[in-house]
Amino acid sequence: MFICAVNVIFLVCFCSLHQTFGQDCPSRNEIQGSLRQVQKLLSAHEASYMQSLRNLKKKISALQSSAGKQTSKTINSTCPKLDALINGRKLGKSHLVGHEVYFLCDPGYELVGSETRVCQETLTWSGQQPICQDINECASSPCLNAGTCVDEVNQFSCVCAKGWTGATCQSPVPTFLITITNTSATAAAAAATTFPAATTGPFVRPSRCTTVQGTTHCTCEPGYTISGRDSYTCADIDECELFHNGQAGRLCLHACVNTPGGYRCSCPAGYDVTRDGRSCKDIDECATRQNNCSKDQMCINTFGGFQCVRVDCPKIRNATYVKTSPMRCERNPCPVENKACSQTPNSFSYHYMAVVSNLSAPRVMFRVSALRQIGDTLRFSLLGGKQARRHFTVQRSDRLTGQLMLVTPVQGPATVEAEVEMSELERRVQVGRYITKVTLFVSQYDF
Incomplete structure (x- = not known):
């Protein structure tokens, strides 16, 4: 189109120069018609150019808007906050894309689900939200001799059947009975309902004796037995020694301390005795703030x-x-x-x-x-x-x-x-x- 316009202008100029020589050229009306046609072509070309320019400006504006949204999305590209674990804890506070969080359960609980979750580019977390499930300590049937197991947090207890005792119902209830046959009626009449002990103290108790038709029966309190030297004296039973290596194992997992009429279990520093009185459980010094860690340290x-x-x-x-x-x-x-x-x-x-x-x-x-x-x-x-x-x-x-x-x-x-x-x-x-x-x-x- 631009070439056509140049040709028309060249023709006009050429004819103006050659009129002197008498050359034949197009008439003035024909030249004016050609110029009007060129003007129309130039106007159409200008309109097309302006439309193309407007379209280009629109595309540039759209690209700028998209780039702004992308920048905003990059700045705010974080995953939603994760819920805290019940009976557990979450490690890691960053929710940016590519970052991980870790899950741990408290003692006595096991993790069910993903151990770690990662913030993905889709701004969603990988895996499933885990839970801390109570460990069933009764699954291994620890209670012996028809005892009933009661599951507790990080421990268990046994309800023993009649005639059995101990942390796992491993020991029979001791029953001590001595029978003295008196052939003399005088001796039978002299027998008292209770005979005083020859020696008193926390590890010695008097026995309880009754006489029926010349036969004397003496019994002791639980945890005591008739002394070998004196039939009317009850001596403390050292359960720690007697049941040290029983069928169900030791009475205490750590240390056994004999007490008058019984025993107790003790644990080392940093542990507490469990409800069953036999096992030891760890003390969480971090959760109970029984630690001396500084603010820039992790417990x-x-x-x-x-x-x-x-x-x-x-x-x-x-x-x-x-x-x-x-x-x-x-x-x-x-x-x-x-x-x-x-x-x-x-x-x-x-x-x-x-x-x-x-x-x-x-x-x-x-x-x-x-x-x-x-x-x-x-x-x-x-x-x-x-x-x-x-x-x-x-x-x-x-x-x-x-x-x-x-x-x-x-x-x-x-x-x-x-x-x-x-x-x-x-x-x-x-x-x-x-x-x-x-x-x-x-x-x-x-x-």
């Missing part, structure tokens, strides 16, 4: 005590780390030209576990999983010195999960550490490293 309850831990991000050359949750440090973005930084671990996670002494093995202690695999290969390996390799190994449980296995029992008290490295490779080239540090606080006792 970790252990069996028989507690530990104050402080998680500090590691200081590694060529890289810097920042805390993204109480138990996790992530690497700041690396400069493009800094290849040494890209080879350092992407993150460090810290986990603390309390276990009893001589825990049976082999046993899975911890699992490490990849949220989404970036490369084409995922590898798991165990880091650390001789102590870690003596007690642990790392195995793959599925394509995206590795597990830390306890292979040798640990004698407490002790603190054992292990590091699990998860590496992502793309065509045998490392594209990511993630370190998980697991610390086991092993108690002194195995109950």
Whole structure:
């Protein structure tokens, strides 16, 4: 269209120049008609150009609006707050995309559901909300001799049938009877209903005797027996010695203390006696605030005590780390030209576990999983010195999960550490490293 207009203008100019030479040119009316036609074409071209410009402006405005919404979404990209566990607790406060929270149950409860949940890019949490379910201590039928088991929180108690006693109804109720046959009527008449004891004290009681037709019957209070030296004196029974290794095991799981007419069980420091009076339960110093941890420390309850831990991000050359949750440090973005930084671990996670002494093995202690695999290969390996390799190994449980296995029992008290490295490779080239540090606080006792 622009070329046609140029041709018409050239023709007008050419004819004006050549009129002197008498050349034949189009008439004035024909030239004016051509110019009007060119003017129409230019007007149509201008209208089309303006419409295209308006459309372009609309597209730019739409892109700017979309970019603003995307920025707002990125700023507010957090998952909804998770409910707290009943009879348990939640570790991790960050709800940003890619962050994890962990769930633990109180002693006496077991976790049903996901151990960890991750905030996904869809702003929803992975897995299902777990619950802490009471462990049924009566499942193993611990009560003997027709006793009835009553399940309680982190313990059980036995209601014994008639004639049986003990924490698990393992001991018959002692009944002591002595019969004295008197051939003399005078002696029978002289027999009193109750004979005084020769010696008195907390471990000695008088017996109760009755005489019927010349036969004397003497009995003692529960927990006492007729003394071998004096038929009318009752001596305390040392249940701790008598039932030390009974059919159902020891009377007390830790220490037995003999008392007048009975016994009691005692526990080491950091433990309380359970309702059944036989077992020991751990005191949670962290929950009851019986600890001296500072504000910048985290209290970790252990069996028989507690530990104050402080998680500090590691200081590694060529890289810097920042805390993204109480138990996790992530690497700041690396400069493009800094290849040494890209080879350092992407993150460090810290986990603390309390276990009893001589825990049976082999046993899975911890699992490490990849949220989404970036490369084409995922590898798991165990880091650390001789102590870690003596007690642990790392195995793959599925394509995206590795597990830390306890292979040798640990004698407490002790603190054992292990590091699990998860590496992502793309065509045998490392594209990511993630370190998980697991610390086991092993108690002194195995109950």
